[in-house]
Amino acid sequence: MLELHSISKNLGSFAMADISIKINNGEYFVLLGPSGVGKSVLVDIVAGLIKPDDGRIFWDNKDITLEPPEARGFAVAYQDYALFPHLTIRQNITYGLRATGCSSGKIASRLQMLTEMLNIHELLSRRPTNLSGGEQQRVALARALAIEPKLLLLDEPLSALDTNTRLRLRKELKRINKELGISVLHVTHDPEEAMTLADQICVMLDNKVQQIATPTQLFRKPSDPEVAEFLGIRNVLPVTKAEKGKCFVCDKNVYASSANASTSHIWIKPEEILLSIEPFDSSARNQFKCRVAELDHRDSLLAVHAICGKLTLIALITYTSLKKLEMEVGKDVYVTFKSSAVHCF
Amino acid sequence: MRLNHFADSLESKLVTKEFNIINNQRIRWFNIILTLLGSSVVLFIIAPLINIIIATSITDLKEAAIDHQVIQSIKLTLMAAFLATLTSALAGIPLAYLLARKKFFGRSILLAIIDLPIIIPHSAAGIALLTVIGRQSFIGRFLGKGLTGTAIGISVAMAFVSLPFLVNAARQAFEAVPEKLEKVARTLGASPSRTFFTISLPLAWRGILSGMILMWARGISEFGAVVIIAYHPMTTPVMVFQRFNDYGLSYARSVAVLLILICVSIFVILRLLNYTKGQEPTNA
Structure with a gap:
C-alpha cells in the first residue's frame, strides 16, 4: 500500500502543495488532470527521482521518502517509451533483472513469460528505433514488469499512440493489473481512459487534489463545477435554492428526484434531453420552451444549444431528427427531461 | 553586357536554389561576393x-621518414599526446558528466575555467607549468628533480593546453543523452554507477571518442608550452622549429610535411567517426 502524506514541491515554474493519496494493494489508481498540474512530477517523486520539498511517502507503513529509486522497486513506463537505444529488445527487457543480479535461469523464464503475455516474441533481437509506437510501449511495459515491481507507474503511457493501438493496450493494462495483482499508478489527461481503467480516480486541478473517488461516484457526484467540466460533463448548472425533489436554477423551477437542501449544482446528460416542436404530455416533469442558439456538429450527432431566459441547455440529436424537426438557429423548440435525469451534487 | 552574362553563368554554377527564389540582379551580385569572399578563406587555409606538400620532393620526405631522430621524435610526440589524452580522460570524463548533469553553484565559472587553456598564450602556460613541475617547484623538490626535459613533463604540457577539447566534447555528448533513460535505469534497480557505465557512457561514447581524438591531435601539434618544459627530448613540432632555426627552410620542410600528414590523417579519422552515424560532423 502506497501513501503520500502532504507532498509539496516547488519547481520555480510551478508548485504543488499538500498532495495526499493512498493506493491499496492491487488497485488501479488513475491520476487525472490537465497537462501542467504536476502529474508527471508526482510520478517522479513516487519513483524517487525527485525529492519532495515537504511531506512523506510510505510503502506498507514504512517511510521510503529518502530511499533511492533503485531500492524502491517501483517501475516506470513513460509516454515516449524511453527504451535504451543502444540495446536490443531482449537486453532492454532484461536490463533490470541483470542490474539486480538475477540468475540466468530466472531471467530466461521471466523473459519467456513476459514476451508471451505481451506478444512481443518476434521483436527480441531487434533495436528500439525500428519499432512502432505500440510495439515500443509493449516493450517498455515488459521491461518495467520484468523486475516484478511492487508498484507500476505509468506516465501518460497511451497518449502517443493511435486510437486503435491505444484501445488495445488499454485493455492489456487492465488485464496486467488483474492477472498479476500489481498496483498501478496511472497518470492521464483523458477522462475516458480514467473511466475505463480506474478503480480509484484522483482528479488534480490547479496543482492540488480536487477529488478522489471511484469512477461511478466521480461522475455521479463531482465535487465542484471545475471537476465536472474537466470530466467533460455538459449542462452543469448552479442551483440558487434547493429543497427535496425540486431546485431553482437560472430563474426556473427544475424537478429533480435526487435534490435536497444541500444541492448546489445539477447536471443533465445531453442524451437525456428531448427536443420537440410542439409541447407534449409525458411523465417527464421538466419542460421548457427554448430558442435554438447554436448548432454544433460532432461525429455522428449534432449538439443543439437551446436557450430559455438565463438557462442554456445542450441536447444531442441525430441528423435524421434534425431534418424531421427542421431545426435551425432561431427556431423555437421545447426541451423535455425527466426529474430522474437531473443529477445533483 | 558581357559582365552581366558572366554574372549569370557564375550564378547558375555557384548559387543554391533557395537563393534563386528572388531573382534580381542585386541579390545575384550579393551572392557572388559572398561566394568569392568565402572561397578566399578556404583558399587561405x-x-x-x-x-608545402607540392614543394617537398618524395626523396626528401623519404629521407626524413627514415631519419632516426625524426622517427624518435614522432614516436615521442604520439606517445606523449596519447598518454596525456588517456590520463586526462580518466578524470575529464567524470568531470564532463558532472557538468552535463548537475546544476550547482559556480557551474558557469567552472565552465569558464575549463576554457582558460584555450585563451592563455601557450608559452605563458608553459612558464606557469614550470612553477608547478619545475626543479624548484613542490613536485620537483619532492621527486628530487623536476619534470622538465622528460616525456612525462611533455605530456603534462600537452594535457594542459588540450584538455578543454576533451572535456567540452564529452560534456556535449553527455548532454545529448536523454536524462529520462538514466531515470528509467535507476527505477529498474541500477545503482548510479551502474547506470553511468551501462547507459550514459555507451550512449555518449562516440562523442567522447571524437573529443579524445581531437585532444590527441591538439597535443601532437602543441609547440609553445612544450618547448618551455622540454627542448630535449624533442617533439616533432619542436624539431621543425629547431631545424628551421639551425639549417633553414628546406631542411625543416620535410619534417613539417610529415607532421602535417599525421595530423590530417587523425583529423580524417575523426570526421569519418562522426559521419558513420549519418549526421553532420559536430564541431567538438
Whole structure:
C-alpha cells in the first residue's frame, strides 16, 4: 500500500502543495488532470527521482521518502517509451533483472513469460528505433514488469499512440493489473481512459487534489463545477435554492428526484434531453420552451444549444431528427427531461 | 553586357536554389561576393598546406621518414599526446558528466575555467607549468628533480593546453543523452554507477571518442608550452622549429610535411567517426 502524506514541491515554474493519496494493494489508481498540474512530477517523486520539498511517502507503513529509486522497486513506463537505444529488445527487457543480479535461469523464464503475455516474441533481437509506437510501449511495459515491481507507474503511457493501438493496450493494462495483482499508478489527461481503467480516480486541478473517488461516484457526484467540466460533463448548472425533489436554477423551477437542501449544482446528460416542436404530455416533469442558439456538429450527432431566459441547455440529436424537426438557429423548440435525469451534487 | 552574362553563368554554377527564389540582379551580385569572399578563406587555409606538400620532393620526405631522430621524435610526440589524452580522460570524463548533469553553484565559472587553456598564450602556460613541475617547484623538490626535459613533463604540457577539447566534447555528448533513460535505469534497480557505465557512457561514447581524438591531435601539434618544459627530448613540432632555426627552410620542410600528414590523417579519422552515424560532423 502506497501513501503520500502532504507532498509539496516547488519547481520555480510551478508548485504543488499538500498532495495526499493512498493506493491499496492491487488497485488501479488513475491520476487525472490537465497537462501542467504536476502529474508527471508526482510520478517522479513516487519513483524517487525527485525529492519532495515537504511531506512523506510510505510503502506498507514504512517511510521510503529518502530511499533511492533503485531500492524502491517501483517501475516506470513513460509516454515516449524511453527504451535504451543502444540495446536490443531482449537486453532492454532484461536490463533490470541483470542490474539486480538475477540468475540466468530466472531471467530466461521471466523473459519467456513476459514476451508471451505481451506478444512481443518476434521483436527480441531487434533495436528500439525500428519499432512502432505500440510495439515500443509493449516493450517498455515488459521491461518495467520484468523486475516484478511492487508498484507500476505509468506516465501518460497511451497518449502517443493511435486510437486503435491505444484501445488495445488499454485493455492489456487492465488485464496486467488483474492477472498479476500489481498496483498501478496511472497518470492521464483523458477522462475516458480514467473511466475505463480506474478503480480509484484522483482528479488534480490547479496543482492540488480536487477529488478522489471511484469512477461511478466521480461522475455521479463531482465535487465542484471545475471537476465536472474537466470530466467533460455538459449542462452543469448552479442551483440558487434547493429543497427535496425540486431546485431553482437560472430563474426556473427544475424537478429533480435526487435534490435536497444541500444541492448546489445539477447536471443533465445531453442524451437525456428531448427536443420537440410542439409541447407534449409525458411523465417527464421538466419542460421548457427554448430558442435554438447554436448548432454544433460532432461525429455522428449534432449538439443543439437551446436557450430559455438565463438557462442554456445542450441536447444531442441525430441528423435524421434534425431534418424531421427542421431545426435551425432561431427556431423555437421545447426541451423535455425527466426529474430522474437531473443529477445533483 | 558581357559582365552581366558572366554574372549569370557564375550564378547558375555557384548559387543554391533557395537563393534563386528572388531573382534580381542585386541579390545575384550579393551572392557572388559572398561566394568569392568565402572561397578566399578556404583558399587561405588549404593553399599553404598544398604548397608545402607540392614543394617537398618524395626523396626528401623519404629521407626524413627514415631519419632516426625524426622517427624518435614522432614516436615521442604520439606517445606523449596519447598518454596525456588517456590520463586526462580518466578524470575529464567524470568531470564532463558532472557538468552535463548537475546544476550547482559556480557551474558557469567552472565552465569558464575549463576554457582558460584555450585563451592563455601557450608559452605563458608553459612558464606557469614550470612553477608547478619545475626543479624548484613542490613536485620537483619532492621527486628530487623536476619534470622538465622528460616525456612525462611533455605530456603534462600537452594535457594542459588540450584538455578543454576533451572535456567540452564529452560534456556535449553527455548532454545529448536523454536524462529520462538514466531515470528509467535507476527505477529498474541500477545503482548510479551502474547506470553511468551501462547507459550514459555507451550512449555518449562516440562523442567522447571524437573529443579524445581531437585532444590527441591538439597535443601532437602543441609547440609553445612544450618547448618551455622540454627542448630535449624533442617533439616533432619542436624539431621543425629547431631545424628551421639551425639549417633553414628546406631542411625543416620535410619534417613539417610529415607532421602535417599525421595530423590530417587523425583529423580524417575523426570526421569519418562522426559521419558513420549519418549526421553532420559536430564541431567538438
